[in-house]
Amino acid sequence: MTMTPSGIALNRFGLGVRPGDAPVTDPHRWVEEQFDRYQPVVMQADMLASRTQIVQDLMDYQAAQRVLRAAKAAAMAAPAPMLAPPIAPGLPMAAPGMAPPMTAAATPPPALVEPKSIVRDQHILQAGRRIRNAVATDTPFVERMVHFWANHFAISVDKMELVGLGGLMEFEAIRPHVLGRFEDMLVAVEQHPAMLIFLDQAQSVGPDSEVGTRANRNGRKAVGLNENLAREIMELHTLGVRSGYTQADVTEFARAMTGWTVTGIGRGGLPKPLTDPLPVGSFVFAPTLHQPGARTILGKRYDQQGEAQARAVLADFARSPATAHHIATKLARHIVGDDPPPALVARLAKAYLSSNGDLPTLYRALIAAKEAWKPAPAKFRDPWNWSIAMYRGLGSDRSDTFAKAPDRNLVGAFVELGQPIWRPGSPAGFDDIAASWAAPDALLRRVELASRVAAQAPATVDARALAARLYGDALSPGTAATIAGADNPRVGLSLMLVSPEMLRC
Amino acid sequence: MIGSTKIDRRSLLARSAALMAMSALPTTLLHAATAATDKRFVFIIQRGAADGLHIVPPMGDPAYAALRAGFLDSLHGAHQLDATFSLHPSLPKIAALYDRKQMIAVQAVASAYRDRSHFDGQNVLETGGTQAYAEKAGWMNRLLPLLPDGRALALAADVPMALRGSAPVSSYAPSGLPQAQDDLILRVSRLYGQDPQLEGLWNEVMQTKGLVGDLAKSRGQSPADLGKVAARMMAGPEGARVLMMETGGWDTHTGQTGRLANQLANLDTLIATMAEASGPAWNDTLVLVATEFGRTAAINGTNGTDHGTASAALLLGGGLRGGRVIADWPGVAPGALYEARDLRPTLATEAVVSSAVAGHFGLDPALVARRLYPAQQVAPVAGLS
Numbered sequence: 001m002t003m004t005p006s007g008i009a010l011n012r013f014g015l016g017v018r019p020g021d022a023p024v025t026d027p028h029r030w031v032e033e034q035f036d037r038y039q040p041v042v043m044q045a046d047m048l049a050s051r052t053q054i055v056q057d058l059m060d061y062q063a064a065q066r067v068l069r070a071a072k073a074a075a076m077a078a079p080a081p082m083l084a085p086p087i088a089p090g091l092p093m094a095a096p097g098m099a100p101p102m103t104a105a106a107t108p109p110p111a112l113v114e115p116k117s118i119v120r121d122q123h124i125l126q127a128g129r130r131i132r133n134a135v136a137t138d139t140p141f142v143e144r145m146v147h148f149w150a151n152h153f154a155i156s157v158d159k160m161e162l163v164g165l166g167g168l169m170e171f172e173a174i175r176p177h178v179l180g181r182f183e184d185m186l187v188a189v190e191q192h193p194a195m196l197i198f199l200d201q202a203q204s205v206g207p208d209s210e211v212g213t214r215a216n217r218n219g220r221k222a223v224g225l226n227e228n229l230a231r232e233i234m235e236l237h238t239l240g241v242r243s244g245y246t247q248a249d250v251t252e253f254a255r256a257m258t259g260w261t262v263t264g265i266g267r268g269g270l271p272k273p274l275t276d277p278l279p280v281g282s283f284v285f286a287p288t289l290h291q292p293g294a295r296t297i298l299g300k301r302y303d304q305q306g307e308a309q310a311r312a313v314l315a316d317f318a319r320s321p322a323t324a325h326h327i328a329t330k331l332a333r334h335i336v337g338d339d340p341p342p343a344l345v346a347r348l349a350k351a352y353l354s355s356n357g358d359l360p361t362l363y364r365a366l367i368a369a370k371e372a373w374k375p376a377p378a379k380f381r382d383p384w385n386w387s388i389a390m391y392r393g394l395g396s397d398r399s400d401t402f403a404k405a406p407d408r409n410l411v412g413a414f415v416e417l418g419q420p421i422w423r424p425g426s427p428a429g430f431d432d433i434a435a436s437w438a439a440p441d442a443l444l445r446r447v448e449l450a451s452r453v454a455a456q457a458p459a460t461v462d463a464r465a466l467a468a469r470l471y472g473d474a475l476s477p478g479t480a481a482t483i484a485g486a487d488n489p490r491v492g493l494s495l496m497l498v499s500p501e502m503l504r505c
Numbered sequence: 506m507i508g509s510t511k512i513d514r515r516s517l518l519a520r521s522a523a524l525m526a527m528s529a530l531p532t533t534l535l536h537a538a539t540a541a542t543d544k545r546f547v548f549i550i551q552r553g554a555a556d557g558l559h560i561v562p563p564m565g566d567p568a569y570a571a572l573r574a575g576f577l578d579s580l581h582g583a584h585q586l587d588a589t590f591s592l593h594p595s596l597p598k599i600a601a602l603y604d605r606k607q608m609i610a611v612q613a614v615a616s617a618y619r620d621r622s623h624f625d626g627q628n629v630l631e632t633g634g635t636q637a638y639a640e641k642a643g644w645m646n647r648l649l650p651l652l653p654d655g656r657a658l659a660l661a662a663d664v665p666m667a668l669r670g671s672a673p674v675s676s677y678a679p680s681g682l683p684q685a686q687d688d689l690i691l692r693v694s695r696l697y698g699q700d701p702q703l704e705g706l707w708n709e710v711m712q713t714k715g716l717v718g719d720l721a722k723s724r725g726q727s728p729a730d731l732g733k734v735a736a737r738m739m740a741g742p743e744g745a746r747v748l749m750m751e752t753g754g755w756d757t758h759t760g761q762t763g764r765l766a767n768q769l770a771n772l773d774t775l776i777a778t779m780a781e782a783s784g785p786a787w788n789d790t791l792v793l794v795a796t797e798f799g800r801t802a803a804i805n806g807t808n809g810t811d812h813g814t815a816s817a818a819l820l821l822g823g824g825l826r827g828g829r830v831i832a833d834w835p836g837v838a839p840g841a842l843y844e845a846r847d848l849r850p851t852l853a854t855e856a857v858v859s860s861a862v863a864g865h866f867g868l869d870p871a872l873v874a875r876r877l878y879p880a881q882q883v884a885p886v887a888g889l890s
Contacts, residue, residue, distance in 0.1 A: 158754075200758045203807040212806075224806025228758045231621070231812070241622045242637070247844065250621075425753055426553075428624050438702065439664050440710035441676045447693055451686070478699045482692060491689050498693060500700050 001501060002375045003474050011505040012335060012378060013367070014140035016389025017470045018397065031367050034139040035360055040175045043133045049122050051172070051193070054164035055264050055281030057119055062265075119164035123157060126167025127414075127421040128407025134388045136397035142178060145363065147384065148334050149174045150422075152327075153189045153237060154429030155198040157422050161265060162198055165281075166422035169194035182327070182357035183318035190233060190314065191283040193262040199229035199427060202266035206258035206291025211269055225291075230254035232427045238317035240326030245298055252295045256302060256310045259290030318357055324349040330432070331362065336371050337378040338433040344371045377504035380434035383417035385505070386446065390497050393470050394457055401456050417445055443498075450497035454490050463492035471501040543789050544866050545739045547748045547779070548645060548667060549772070551796035552627060553756035556810055557817030558802065558837070558848055559765055560596075561610045561830070565589035568838040575804050579762035586610060590830045595769035598777035602821055603828055607780075609820040609889065611857050612832035615798060615850030617881060621812035623756070626797030631667035633855060633878045644858065644877040645747055646670025651868060651876060658713065658738055658745035660731065668749050675709040675745075677738070713738075728771040732778025739786065750775075755796060758809040776821060788823035791865040791890075795819075795854060801846050802837050813847035818854065820861055820889065831888065856886045864890025 003011070009027035010017045024030045049057075137143045150170040157166040173192045177185035189195055196202040204226040205212045215223035230253040235241045261267060264280030271288060278284060285307035294303035297313055304312050317323055328348035332340030351365035352358075366372060381389065396402035414420050418437075424430045431437070463483050467475055479499045486492035496502070562580055563569050565588050570577060583591035584600035590612060592600050602608045618629035618637070625637035633647070634640035643665070649655035649672035659668050659676040668674045694711070697703035731750065738745050752772060757764050772794070780787045799816030815835075820827070833851035835841050843849040859874035863885075866873075874883035 200807055200809075203759060205806050207806075226758055226805055226807045226809070227811050235622050241625055242620075247621065426623065435664070435669060438706060439659075439676045440706045440713065441661075441678050443703070443706050444710045447689065451689055476699070479696065482696045485695075486692060487688070491686075491692060494689055495692055495696055499696060500703060503703070 001377055001474050001476055001504070003377060003505075004375070004472060005373060007472060007474055008373055008375075010140075011389070012372070013144070015134055015137070015144060015385065016140075016392040016505075018392045019395045019466065019469055020398075023472070027373070028367055031141045032364065034142050035179055035363075038139045038142040038179060040178075042129045042171055042175065043136065044129055045171070047125060048129065048168075048171075049164075051165070051168050051281045052279040054119060054122055054168070055193070055262075058161060058164065059264055059280060061119070122164045123167065123422075124407050124411050126171070127411040130167065130170070130421060131388070131391075131407075131410050135391045135402070141363075144334075145178050145359075146170065146175055148331065149178060149185065151424070151429040151432075152330060153185075153195070154424050154427055155194050155422060156424050156426065158425065159198060162194055165194040165197070168192075170422070177359075179360050180358075182323075182352070182359060183315055185359075186237065186314055186318055187311065189237070190229070191260065193265070193281050193283065195229070196260060196262050196283070197265065199232055200226045201229035201257060202261045204229075204254065204258050205267065205289050206255060208292055209258060209290050210288040211267075212289075212291075225251070225254050225258070227251060227254035230257050233314075234317070236428055238314075238326070239320055239322040243322035243326070249297050252297045253310075253313060255291040256295045256297070256313055259286050259288075259307065260310060261286050261289060319353075321349065321353060324352040324357075328352060328362075331366060333432055335366060335378070336369070338435075341371050344369050377500075379505055380438045381503055381505055382430065382432070382437050383414060383419040383442070383446070384421075384430075386503060387413065387417065387449070389502060389505070390450065390453060393466070393497070393502070394453070394461070399458075401458075405456075413449055417449065418442055446503075447494070447498050451490070451494045454493035454497060457490075457493055459489060461489065461493060463489065463496045466493075467496045467499070467501075470496075471499075474501055476501065543786070545744075545746050545748070545786065545790045546648075546862060546865060547735065547739075547750065547790065547792040549750045549752060549775070549792060549794045550627070550630070550665065550667070551755045551772075551794060552623070552751060552753045553796075554623060554626070554798050554800055554812055555755040555768075555796040555816060556757060556761065556765065556800040557612065557614075557796070557815065558799065559761065559810075560593050560769065561586070561612055561817040561819075562591050562593065563589050563612070563834065563837065564591045566834070566837055568836060568841075572802055572837055573804065575808065576762055579766060586830050589834060590832070593765070593769050595766045596773045598773045599819070599821070602777075602780065606828035607821060607823055607825050609825060609827045610830045611818045611820065611852060612830060613815045613835055613848055613850055614795075614818050614852040614854050614857055615815040616854040618798065619814065621798065621814075623797060623812070628666060630795065630797045630854065631665065633880070635880050640880060642670030643667035645749060646672050646674060647877050647879075648862065648873075649674075649747060651873065652746060652866065655747055656743070656745050657747040658749075660735055660738065660748060660750045665749055665751060668747075673705075673709070675713045677710070677713040728775040729778045732775045732780075733782045735775075735779045736782035736784075736786075739783070739790070757800070758805065758811060759807040761804075761809045780821070780823070783823075791820065791822040791825070791861060793818065793820055793858065793861065795858075799848050802842050802848055803846070814843045815848040815850035818857055820857075822865070824865075825890065826888075829888070831886070852886065853883060855881060855883045857889060859883055860886040861889040 005027045006024040009024045009030050010021060013031050134143055155162060155166050155169055157163050169192045173188035174185065177188055205223050207224050212223055227250055231250045234245055234250060234253065239245060261284060263275045263278045263282045263284050270286050274286060275284060287306055290306060294301055295309065300316065302309050302312055328345045329340060332345050332348055336344060348362060348365050352362045355361035391402065411421060419430055467480060467483055479501060483492050483495050486495055559576060562583060564583065580594065582594040585591050586603060590610065592603065599608060616630045617635045618626045628637040631643050632640035633644035645667040646669060649657055657668055657674045659665055659674065661676055661678055664674055664676050694707060697707045735748060735750060739748060754768050776792060783790055795818040796816050798812065798814055800810035800813040805811050835849040835851050837848060841849060855878045859877050860870050863870035863873040870885040874885065
């Protein structure tokens, strides 16, 4: 299978060919000119509830839970039997292969009331916007980069508090900065409530802060540092693992980060004059939680006060050659192949450092790299990229059936494929190598989904003609013959959707 | 493939891989490679760093109560294993297996990894290297050529690192999607006929699909269903002999007591169901439960624990001479901790794995250690089978 420069632009740099897409005559330009047209605001954003509404809803739910628990405790003290309210149906199970938390408990779970449906519905609605935006976008490379960064700064909506916030982090912290500077995206992400809650930063307290001192004087043990976010920023978001930092650096950075929290759903006891002017679900720096004093991280002393301290550390991390190398490797792996050439990684890292982390400069270096334009397919598409390419290939952006398909079904398919949206199960995000996705069972699931999608396509679609249109010169005679040999249009279309030409790019 | 005349693609694959592996080995190994074929080995990985100090709590260590005062309520009703160790109360069925001498708990155990990244730690645990990403294949895959018919399966949609490598491995996870019609399945086989990578994957899943039958129709993702599917996958002469399952959710930075109790109840059900559904084959089954590293000895500021070093592992099986805790107990007094924060490792996970697996399959422990962990010197541990 040999890809043409036009096919590489549309598939490897883009999100797959749509039936109406003209062949690309100037592939480099085709990618770069998307920078001028990209829209940070996701389509149909007006359908989404605001962060304040979602957090308020969550707080109402938590308050109702407390009442219920108190009632339950009282009922258990009394002899009368109490009927348990129905258990809230959970979200679909975690991704198989991504180490699902085993949610179906053998012991009866504590009775839960259904949170006001807004939180759960919002997750589906947000994920639905993500899918539809990707299927319809005219700036598919930039959209790819949004998905790339969202997976780099992965959150996972396994935590109840995250369900309604997960998508908002991508919309509010990633999308506006995808063509900006890395440092700005980094700060926006680390100050987003979804991240502060996902990695427990909102609960962390400086042991010698005002709140910490008071609590420890009162003998309350469970108040102190939580180093989860600090470690993952260093390991996953910036410097990269084994880049030379120590446990002491992690702990010092965790101390610098204390005070970074969220109004409404962070740790309680924040001073009212600080939080009252802000809507719930806002980032806030709480001096009463901050560990006082200067910090030393990777040999450098930070004697800033307050929020500026961790900001200064983040700025240094963003400018570090280790970060440049880490990001260059991941980006090259995402587009050019599972084992990107070291020379290319070095060029990308240089572009990043010399531009002070300017992301369009980094992307341009990638687009200019001849390694990225090799005609042999470079990547085995993960379920996300395969599905989006499949929907684009079927012209779903102009299809009534697709427009009317419930978001719930579209979103649920990614659970079946092992890549649930915003739920990688770990802060490392989903893997980006073929070995993680090209597995026997995963392949069968793709065939099952393709068959379902093909059944909903208009009967007028001729898979033979469509395959020629989408794959062009890359269509192998074997695939063409197998599609042509199908005894009904649905089978032909299914085969086209799971062909090697669609699975790789 | 002793006693079988049926030659299918899968057995050819398995055999040629085994032959290739054996042809490079000295004759003593060929001799050693005649293990009994009805033995089964299951590895259940706990991803996220499970807290061994909470799962097999050293209640008899005087320093423990002070260290974990905030968690003691959650250990009410813990099953006493010996003078020092107990078992978390959410593991009642595993406690019953212990009483029937079918469980060994191993404490203060850690892989060669000494840092605190989940992803590097899991990579070391699964590849058997001394550094993350130094080994390209997993130790379970390297075990396969030592077995005469080492059909291996991951009960997951993809193949975890421990099973990846040159020996053929399949993966299976029950799916909620409607099953594709037979005609399409047939034509996909033709479509992938020209593509070596896709053809191999496709043939693997077609082999496996036939084995599960009706369980494929249920979502099959509750712990009890998973236990049944695992037993079903290992049943009969064509069943898997090496199987891996993944569990997640052990990274308890906050609210540890409730979350851990849930996780453990699920693990308890999974293993008990697997034991029961295996029938007499449970006597030929060895299950290993292990995690990438442990958690901090002290409780952190948010009623949880952070990334640590040594943890606990469990061995289970009907043929085990169990009912014992194996530990060179370092203690949890402040001066005894590793880097003044974590349980100090005194036993190597690699030694536990190779000794237990060798004992189970009747292989030479030193040989198994060399093959599974070529990058390190592993001293065998006595009494693990």
